[in-house]
Amino acid sequence: MERSLVKRRFIVVYSANRLVLRLSHRTLRRVDIVRPLLIESVLISVGGGLRGIAFGFGFSPSIARFAEWKTIVPSASVVIAFGVSIAVGLVFGIYPAMKAARINPGEALHYE
Numbered sequence: 001m002e003r004s005l006v007k008r009r010f011i012v013v014y015s016a017n018r019l020v021l022r023l024s025h026r027t028l029r030r031v032d033i034v035r036p037l038l039i040e041s042v043l044i045s046v047g048g049g050l051r052g053i054a055f056g057f058g059f060s061p062s063i064a065r066f067a068e069w070k071t072i073v074p075s076a077s078v079v080i081a082f083g084v085s086i087a088v089g090l091v092f093g094i095y096p097a098m099k100a101a102r103i104n105p106g107e108a109l110h111y112e
Helices: 002-022 030-067 075-102 105-111
Strands: none
C-alpha cells in the first residue's frame, strides 16, 4: 500500500511541474509549493480514513451475523486508525512535496 501511495504522490510531483512553471514568474518560497501539495495529501488521507471508518462500521454487523461473532468497534480504535491514516498521508506527502519545491523552472520546463 505504501508503494502505491508513494507512486501516486510522485505523479503529483510531476504534475506540480506545471504549478512551478505557472508560478515561476513570481518569487516563490518553498512553502508556497509545499503547502498545497500537503493540503492535498491530508485531504486524500482524511477521505480514505472516513471511507475506512464507514467500511468498518458498515461491515461490522454483517460479519457479526455471518460469522456469528460479537463485533465491537471501540471509539479509541476508530480515533487511532483515523490518526494513522492522516499520519501516513503526511509522511508520504512530505517527501514528494519537498522534491517538487526543489525543482527549478528550467528543469520543470524540460519535463514538460
